[in-house]
Amino acid sequence: MAPSGMNVPFADLHQQYLNLRPELDAAIASVIAESAFIRGPRVEAFEQAFAAAMDARHCVSCANGTDAIYIALVALGLKPGDEVIVPAMTWISTSEAVTQAGGKVVFCDIDSITYTLSPAKIAEVITDRTVGIIPVHLYGHPADMPEIIDLADKHGLWVVEDCAQAHLAEISGRKVGTFGAAATFSFYPGKNLGAMGDAGAVTTADAGMARRMAMFARHGGIRKGDHEIEGINSRLDGLQAAILNVKLPHLADWTARRQEVAETYTRGLSDLTWLDLPGVAEGVSHVWHLYVVGCDRRDDLIAHLKGAGIQTSVNYPRALHQLPCYAHMGHAPNAFPEAQKLATRNLAIPMSAEISNMQIAAVIDGLQRFGAQ
Numbered sequence: 001m002a003p004s005g006m007n008v009p010f011a012d013l014h015q016q017y018l019n020l021r022p023e024l025d026a027a028i029a030s031v032i033a034e035s036a037f038i039r040g041p042r043v044e045a046f047e048q049a050f051a052a053a054m055d056a057r058h059c060v061s062c063a064n065g066t067d068a069i070y071i072a073l074v075a076l077g078l079k080p081g082d083e084v085i086v087p088a089m090t091w092i093s094t095s096e097a098v099t100q101a102g103g104k105v106v107f108c109d110i111d112s113i114t115y116t117l118s119p120a121k122i123a124e125v126i127t128d129r130t131v132g133i134i135p136v137h138l139y140g141h142p143a144d145m146p147e148i149i150d151l152a153d154k155h156g157l158w159v160v161e162d163c164a165q166a167h168l169a170e171i172s173g174r175k176v177g178t179f180g181a182a183a184t185f186s187f188y189p190g191k192n193l194g195a196m197g198d199a200g201a202v203t204t205a206d207a208g209m210a211r212r213m214a215m216f217a218r219h220g221g222i223r224k225g226d227h228e229i230e231g232i233n234s235r236l237d238g239l240q241a242a243i244l245n246v247k248l249p250h251l252a253d254w255t256a257r258r259q260e261v262a263e264t265y266t267r268g269l270s271d272l273t274w275l276d277l278p279g280v281a282e283g284v285s286h287v288w289h290l291y292v293v294g295c296d297r298r299d300d301l302i303a304h305l306k307g308a309g310i311q312t313s314v315n316y317p318r319a320l321h322q323l324p325c326y327a328h329m330g331h332a333p334n335a336f337p338e339a340q341k342l343a344t345r346n347l348a349i350p351m352s353a354e355i356s357n358m359q360i361a362a363v364i365d366g367l368q369r370f371g372a373q
């Protein structure tokens with residue numbers, strides 16, 4: 001029996017800080033002592049360490065995961081009118097970056113089990129104006145990259161992987177982010193690897209692509225004062241780099257703990273016939289940025305769990321084609337039925353490396369009690 005009156009935060013960022021406090025405090029103090037706020041050795045060390053951890057040849061750090069997508073698209077030479085296929089169910093960064101880079105967003109439905117882009121549905125929306133695909137490894141589950149790359153190669157398209165939620169996820173032992181022309185990452189504080197503010201990066205195996213991305217992110221010049229093109233200012237700052245350097249060595253252990261938490265949830269909730277549990281495709285390593293369940297009476301369930309001290313989150317309440325900013329596209333609500341279904345049913349329950357076994361038991365108990373009502 002789980003203890004009553006226990007609070008279960010959705011994710012416990014403060015606990016993560018407490019666990020690493022001496023190292024984090026020292027890293028932050030050293031940046032301040034040296035006034036090493038922009039670029040410098042900490043940023044370079046992080047870029048090298050992150051590339052190595054992701055099995056990538058190059059890492060270009062930047063200000064956040066949204067800029068990361070934008071920077072990759074500009075470096076790929078996106079032109080006005082170029083169509084880019086993105087999932088209808090993702091965080092808006094994936095699509096807004098396409099528009100910001102001058103392209104045309106084309107939504108595509110997701111798979112009913114993995115919640116990632118459906119290769120069969122991608123084939124249906126490819127036109128002669130399509131230039132690329134941005135699969136999102138949503139909630140930490142890898143998209144079907146072998147099929148997507150096959151399709152892209154057949155049609156001469158590039159692929160940029162949105163890995164914002166999927167650091168270290170794998171397909172048959174190969175890391176996500178190593179399949180496409182570039183992979184974009186977010187280090188938003190709540191991500192599997194999170195900074196203490198906004199931060200992001202792009203990885204690639206292509207040296208030319210890495211150079212173009214670094215140049216664009218730094219006002220169009222790799223060397224100060226030497227602007228080969230006009231760019232933007234999108235930098236990982238020294239404080240965030242120092243923080244990420246402390247956290248990165250823990251990412252593999254944190255991921256393993258997330259996987260253990262997910263297994264415990266799945267075991268404890270498998271009898272609840274009214275609850276959809278997340279599916280995992282054969283041969284993939286899911287990194288559980290979010291553990292997302294589904295049910296008909298979502299609002300009642302949220303209120304019930306809140307009453308038991310358990311925080312939840314809806315990611316996301318609307319599929320992208322249902323947002324006011326995309327109303328001009330004229331999509332019917334059921335244009336992307338799986339995305340629509342997920343948007344109306346999804347509920348993320350507490351998930352982090354810091355959650356205790358007692359808290360996990362309290363979440364399972366809370367869900368079972370709702371089922372017994």
Ligand SMILES: Cc1ncc(COP(=O)(O)O)c(C=O)c1O
Binds near residue numbers: 093185186200
């Ligand atoms: C799928 C996805 N793409 C892109 C982003 C953008 O990252 P950021 O918040 O660092 O700009 C996020 C994070 O919120 C995300 O979840």
